[in-house]
Amino acid sequence: MAATSDQRASGFVFNEMTGVRAPYRGRGISVAMKTYGIGFPGLCGVSTVRTLHHPLNLSAIAMNRTMGYVDASW
Numbered sequence: 001m002a003a004t005s006d007q008r009a010s011g012f013v014f015n016e017m018t019g020v021r022a023p024y025r026g027r028g029i030s031v032a033m034k035t036y037g038i039g040f041p042g043l044c045g046v047s048t049v050r051t052l053h054h055p056l057n058l059s060a061i062a063m064n065r066t067m068g069y070v071d072a073s074w
Helices: 029-044 058-066
Strands: 002-007 012-018 049-051
Touching: 002 029, 012 029, 029 049, 029 058
Parallel strands: 012 049
Antiparallel strands: 002 012
16 A cells, blocks of 8 residues: 655645555565655656655665655755
8 A cells, every 4th residue: 555645735745655565575566656656746746755764664764765765854
């Protein structure tokens, strides 16, 4: 499951979450879902996508880094 919310009033969209059941992890499913969700900002006319992850979820952190997300300065 993945969810992306419309925060255009603030100038961005937010990737709320990406979740894959344990037996299906490690197959690139979360990357595929998150990549699909990244198409949403283009439809909304914004160029910024934000996300977050639990600080101990190393696989989510690695995925976000691979996809080009960087630590926020805000």
